[in-house]
Amino acid sequence: MTDRRIGVYICYCGGNISDYVEVEKVRVAISRDPGVVVAKTTMFACSDAAQEEMIEDIKTNKLDGLVVASCSPKLHLFTFRAVAERAGLNPYQYVQVNLREQDSWAHQHDKDQATEKGIRLVRAGIAKCALTEPLSTMRIKTAPRVLIIGAGVAGLRAALSLSDMGLSVFVIEKEAEIGGWVGKFGSMFPNDRKGIDLIGTLAGEAGQRDNIKIFTSSELIEKGGSIGDFSVVIQVEGKEKISLNVGTVIVATGFDSYRLTEGEFGYGLDGVITLPDFKMMLDKSNGSLAFNGRKIKDIAYIYCVGSRQPREMENPNLYCSRYCCTAAVHTSLEVGKKDKSIHQFHLYRDMRTYGKYELLYNSALNNGSVFIKYADDDFPKVERAGDKVHIKVKDLLSHGEEFDIEVDLLILVTGMIPRKNNKLADVLKLPIGMDGFFNEIHPKLRPVETVIDGVFIAGASQGPKTLAESVTSSMAAVSKSAALLMKGYVDLEPLIAKIDPERCVWCDECTKACPYGAIEKVSADGKEVARIIPSLCKGGGTCVPLCPQDAIDVEGYTDVQITAMIDSLIKEVK
Amino acid sequence: MSAGNSNSSRVPRILVFSTNNISDPGIDMAGGSHMSYSPAVLVIPVPCSSGIKPSWVLHAIDAGFDGVFIAADGTDCAYLQDCTKRTGEIVQKAQSLLEKHGHDPRRLKMAAICSVCAESFQSHMDKFEAALMKLNSTEEKVAQ
Numbered sequence: 001m002t003d004r005r006i007g008v009y010i011c012y013c014g015g016n017i018s019d020y021v022e023v024e025k026v027r028v029a030i031s032r033d034p035g036v037v038v039a040k041t042t043m044f045a046c047s048d049a050a051q052e053e054m055i056e057d058i059k060t061n062k063l064d065g066l067v068v069a070s071c072s073p074k075l076h077l078f079t080f081r082a083v084a085e086r087a088g089l090n091p092y093q094y095v096q097v098n099l100r101e102q103d104s105w106a107h108q109h110d111k112d113q114a115t116e117k118g119i120r121l122v123r124a125g126i127a128k129c130a131l132t133e134p135l136s137t138m139r140i141k142t143a144p145r146v147l148i149i150g151a152g153v154a155g156l157r158a159a160l161s162l163s164d165m166g167l168s169v170f171v172i173e174k175e176a177e178i179g180g181w182v183g184k185f186g187s188m189f190p191n192d193r194k195g196i197d198l199i200g201t202l203a204g205e206a207g208q209r210d211n212i213k214i215f216t217s218s219e220l221i222e223k224g225g226s227i228g229d230f231s232v233v234i235q236v237e238g239k240e241k242i243s244l245n246v247g248t249v250i251v252a253t254g255f256d257s258y259r260l261t262e263g264e265f266g267y268g269l270d271g272v273i274t275l276p277d278f279k280m281m282l283d284k285s286n287g288s289l290a291f292n293g294r295k296i297k298d299i300a301y302i303y304c305v306g307s308r309q310p311r312e313m314e315n316p317n318l319y320c321s322r323y324c325c326t327a328a329v330h331t332s333l334e335v336g337k338k339d340k341s342i343h344q345f346h347l348y349r350d351m352r353t354y355g356k357y358e359l360l361y362n363s364a365l366n367n368g369s370v371f372i373k374y375a376d377d378d379f380p381k382v383e384r385a386g387d388k389v390h391i392k393v394k395d396l397l398s399h400g401e402e403f404d405i406e407v408d409l410l411i412l413v414t415g416m417i418p419r420k421n422n423k424l425a426d427v428l429k430l431p432i433g434m435d436g437f438f439n440e441i442h443p444k445l446r447p448v449e450t451v452i453d454g455v456f457i458a459g460a461s462q463g464p465k466t467l468a469e470s471v472t473s474s475m476a477a478v479s480k481s482a483a484l485l486m487k488g489y490v491d492l493e494p495l496i497a498k499i500d501p502e503r504c505v506w507c508d509e510c511t512k513a514c515p516y517g518a519i520e521k522v523s524a525d526g527k528e529v530a531r532i533i534p535s536l537c538k539g540g541g542t543c544v545p546l547c548p549q550d551a552i553d554v555e556g557y558t559d560v561q562i563t564a565m566i567d568s569l570i571k572e573v574k
Numbered sequence: 575m576s577a578g579n580s581n582s583s584r585v586p587r588i589l590v591f592s593t594n595n596i597s598d599p600g601i602d603m604a605g606g607s608h609m610s611y612s613p614a615v616l617v618i619p620v621p622c623s624s625g626i627k628p629s630w631v632l633h634a635i636d637a638g639f640d641g642v643f644i645a646a647d648g649t650d651c652a653y654l655q656d657c658t659k660r661t662g663e664i665v666q667k668a669q670s671l672l673e674k675h676g677h678d679p680r681r682l683k684m685a686a687i688c689s690v691c692a693e694s695f696q697s698h699m700d701k702f703e704a705a706l707m708k709l710n711s712t713e714e715k716v717a718q
């Protein structure tokens with residue numbers, strides 16, 4: 001039995017639930033469950049009137065638990081937590097039961113069974129609610145400062161926007177020069193603006209701001225604290241250490257260009273170079289193009305080098321690098337501008353000049369570039385023949401006809417790969433995806449947030465992106481950061497792990513299991529025990545089943561709660 | 575309406591552990607698209623599948639569920655890069671716990687259900703239901 005006083009509200013959802021679940025029957029069935037003091041049905045639980053009624057009921061009946069059985073918690077968990085709060089009830093003593101997405105809508109052909117299931121689900125919700133405890137969020141004052149790691153286009157653009165909003169920004173760049181890849185390039189698609197100029201403008205602007213400080217040849221070596229109040233240590237030129245206090249961190253460390261092994265697509269032969277190298281060479285040349293003193297008359301490009309690799313390979317890069325088709329096509333147009341007489345052959349797999357960039361592909365076609373489509377499993381073969389590079393390729397567009405092409409220069413259109421940044425990932429405890437790039441919480445719904453609260457990712461550090469896409473994502477990270485810091489405080493969710501010091505014998509299993517370093521050793525009553533660091537724990541609960549002493553629970557999902565829910569779900573329905 | 579005894583003709587009761595961020599939205603989507611599956615499927619959402627205790631699985635089977643399905647985050651998990659591996663270890667432990675208590679380990683199943691994996695969830699439920707039906711009837715025959 002329980003001495004709890006719980007109010008239960010079962011929603012019709014204007015027919016969405018009540019057309020398939022006999023809502024009144026559910027109400028009657030649960031109304032005598034232990035702890036239930038109020039049991040009502042309502043047309044729309046989320047309506048203002050229904051919310052007011054709940055508040056009134058909570059106050060007059062001195063309720064200490066609230067259950068609303070309506071739609072998915074994804075929609076209204078926070079709505080009803082707020083109702084509880086307005087009524088003076090602890091919001092974590094509210095439980096939502098999913099009677100729509102996971103009952104009425106899924107079982108429209110069987111009202112009896114859907115009703116029975118509804119009773120079971122609401123019962124489980126009540127059982128869980130009866131075992132809730134009041135919890136409070138932890139409020140942390142935020143420091144109005146941001147650390148940006150990486151001074152490429154994504155990092156620099158983010159710095160300016162944050163500075164515009166009055167926030168102080170520290171930018172650290174590993175290299176001696178800022179600008180990342182863009183800072184090394186001349187004309188870039190889509191508008192032929194020079195990368196060097198773009199970076200020059202951004203850097204010039206940043207230099208004029210009092211609230212932006214850029215450290216070059218610097219790296220992050222330590223991070224402590226948590227969202228809103230991180231203490232970080234950076235090391236400048238491998239020597240001087242500087243401690244900073246920041247509210248959020250934006251990681252904009254970019255990408256690396258695919259590293260070829262000797263012999264791969266002829267790499268290592270005289271006259272075979274990568275696209276980044278060629279781009280830099282092209283930018284520097286004025287007038288006619290030459291390589292190793294020889295005038296260039298014919299050029300070939302092989303696309304998809306290091307991208308979309310065959311699964312059979314060891315550690316293949318399975319993804320498309322997005323930028324390269326357009327960059328190669330754009331580069332060939334730049335070649336045409338320098339010397340119209342150069343013949344250009346594009347050996348591609350699929351042309352992915354998506355969106356507006358398709359126009360560049362059309363221009364290349366119209367300007368005499370020849371496009372040859374090779375098969376996914378039949379790569380071009382490259383040899384050196386005299387002072388030429390010799391390529392054999394089968395063209396799918398002409399029924400697999402084999403071409404022998406001789407060129408002065410072969411350009412390997414290399415894809416993007418993650419930068420080797422193990423030290424940084426380790427210091428920040430950043431999750432890395434299957435592809436090796438940093439991982440966001442959700443690619444569609446939370447695209448720049450990471451599981452480390454207050455640490456955001458931006459630009460090509462997340463995966464292959466063009467310049468515009470990199471800046472778009474860095475702007476998203478800026479708004480996420482600023483929204484947090486300009487409020488001045490953050491409230492941390494209390495649904496995290498807790499350790500029973502009586503049971504704990506400090507065996508270290510939980511610390512080894514926690515990827516966030518959220519468990520520390522402390523002494524309590526003369527013995528060593530594990531303790532959760534609330535600001536670092538994410539409440540995932542991976543430590544819970546690994547504790548040999550059964551000493552860990554996650555709030556909201558405790559052992560007694562889950563067991564009680566299982567019992568209620570299976571209990572006979574009368 | 576009754577929870578029923580072990581009976582091969584009865585629809586198997588399945589307890590699903592889903593995850594708040596990934597598989598639960600996938601299951602919501604199945605309902606949102608009116609894809610029907612057995613109403614004897616009941617879901618308890620948890621933060622991450624690697625946090626499921628093997629004792630919960632045993633408790634569910636002991637209490638009368640015919641099967642437990644762990645709808646895992648797989649590689650989508652935001653908490654852990656190695657979530658699949660960790661959840662796999664939980665499944666192994668839970669299965670040997672089931673065996674130790676005289677239950678068929680096939681009463682526990684795990685598969686990754688992503689946030690838009692509505693169809694895959696429906697198909698897993700149908701297949702698991704059929705498998706449990708078969709298991710129930712075999713066990714009943716042996717008992718007779």
Ligand SMILES: Cc1cc2nc3c(=O)[nH]c(=O)nc-3n(C[C@H](O)[C@H](O)[C@H](O)COP(=O)(O)OP(=O)(O)OC[C@H]3O[C@@H](n4cnc5c(N)ncnc54)[C@H](O)[C@@H]3O)c2cc1C
Nearest residue numbers: 150152153154174180181188189253254255459460466467
């Ligand atoms: C050959 C080529 C041609 C391209 N052409 C175009 C084009 O025409 N149009 C277009 O839109 N896009 C183009 N791109 C893509 C474009 O370069 C990228 O979208 C852009 O560089 C991404 O910017 P970023 O700031 O995210 O990363 P980056 O440019 O990689 O910058 C990241 C910065 O972070 C620094 N860093 C890394 N690790 C650390 C660390 N641990 N600590 C501190 N600093 C660190 C790096 O040194 C670097 O300065 C091209 C790319 C290539 C390779």
